Amino acid sequence: MSTAMNFGTKSFQPRPPDKGSFPLDHFGECKAFKEKFLKCLRDNNFENTLCRNESKEYLECRMERQLMAQESLEKLGFKDLMDEKSEAKKNL
Amino acid sequence: MAVLGRPPWRRLGACWGWWGGRAAALQQRQPPWRLKSTNPFTREQEQEWRRRNRTVLMYVAAAAVGMIGASYAAVPLYRLYCQTTGLGGSTVAGHASDQIETMVPVKDRIIKVTFNADVHASLHWNFRPQQTEIYVVPGETALAFYKAKNPTDKPVIGISTYNVVPFAAGQYFNKIQCFCFEEQRLNPQEEVDMPIFFFIDPEFAEDPKMAKVDVITLSYTFFEAKGGHKLPVPGYN
Numbered sequence: 001m002s003t004a005m006n007f008g009t010k011s012f013q014p015r016p017p018d019k020g021s022f023p024l025d026h027f028g029e030c031k032a033f034k035e036k037f038l039k040c041l042r043d044n045n046f047e048n049t050l051c052r053n054e055s056k057e058y059l060e061c062r063m064e065r066q067l068m069a070q071e072s073l074e075k076l077g078f079k080d081l082m083d084e085k086s087e088a089k090k091n092l
Numbered sequence: 093m094a095v096l097g098r099p100p101w102r103r104l105g106a107c108w109g110w111w112g113g114r115a116a117a118l119q120q121r122q123p124p125w126r127l128k129s130t131n132p133f134t135r136e137q138e139q140e141w142r143r144r145n146r147t148v149l150m151y152v153a154a155a156a157v158g159m160i161g162a163s164y165a166a167v168p169l170y171r172l173y174c175q176t177t178g179l180g181g182s183t184v185a186g187h188a189s190d191q192i193e194t195m196v197p198v199k200d201r202i203i204k205v206t207f208n209a210d211v212h213a214s215l216h217w218n219f220r221p222q223q224t225e226i227y228v229v230p231g232e233t234a235l236a237f238y239k240a241k242n243p244t245d246k247p248v249i250g251i252s253t254y255n256v257v258p259f260a261a262g263q264y265f266n267k268i269q270c271f272c273f274e275e276q277r278l279n280p281q282e283e284v285d286m287p288i289f290f291f292i293d294p295e296f297a298e299d300p301k302m303a304k305v306d307v308i309t310l311s312y313t314f315f316e317a318k319g320g321h322k323l324p325v326p327g328y329n
Contacts, residue, residue: 014255038223
């Protein structure tokens with residue numbers, strides 16, 4: 001890890017994740033969403049900005065199946081997608 | 093001639109006769125606390141000096157003990173200072189989820205995050221990333237996947253840690269949720285997807301030291317864990 005014998009240089013400090021660890025998806029319940037997300041990434045040259053809808057769907061799948069703590073999507077950084085959706089609904 | 097080998101206050105003893113005896117008696121070693129001066133007028137001064145010396149000695153000893161105590165107390169005090177001011181990077185307490193809610197993506201700074209996967213030699217898992225790289229911008233949450241397979245016939249428990257290169261960029265790399273630092277159990281012949289949900293702090297774009305950094309490599313390493321052994325999670329929690 002940071003075993004370089006350099007006195008004074010900043011070494012890397014691993015930090016625990018903010019919301020802890022994802023429980024393992026032993027039964028592959030969200031595998032379809034993951035495949036969709038990865039296909040989207042491959043099609044878009046691995047740009048994350050263009051595949052945020054798919055990542056949002058994957059996280060929603062996890063939350064539905066108790067594989068992730070329920071959290072509002074704004075808190076996970078999808079506020080702009082939520083705003084778009086509510087605007088689209090308003091315009092309908 | 094042997095008299096020259098004696099200490100100066102003893103040399104008079106070599107004198108013969110009455111003088112020799114008197115001098116020897118006088119110069120016999122007196123107890124160290126007996127005052128040196130025999131003159132009554134200077135005795136008081138000598139006592140004053142001795143008192144002053146003792147006071148100075150007390151002050152110096154107290155200062156030395158104080159320094160040793162301060163060096164022990166400095167460790168928790170510095171930690172407290174770092175947490176309140178946030179200087180020094182790694183011990184900022186509280187990346188609250190409100191930060192994620194309010195952060196604005198810095199769209200003009202594209203960073204390539206490459207993924208690396210390693211296992212310890214004694215752990216026979218197939219562990220690899222499911223995408224080689226992903227282009228993110230600071231302030232945007234991103235999802236990435238690793239895949240792990242247990243090809244053996246026994247359930248194996250693994251635990252992982254991660255590393256971010258360049259080291260200095262590691263303080264901007266925030267993981268919201270991942271699979272590290274907790275035991276993960278894989279049954280025989282089981283294959284699972286392991287997601288990581290992360291973002292790069294928008295302040296990354298404002299750090300002059302990070303101006304030339306365009307590629308960040310995230311590297312995960314899996315080790316075998318003995319079941320039930322609770323490992324300390326790094327950090328000052």
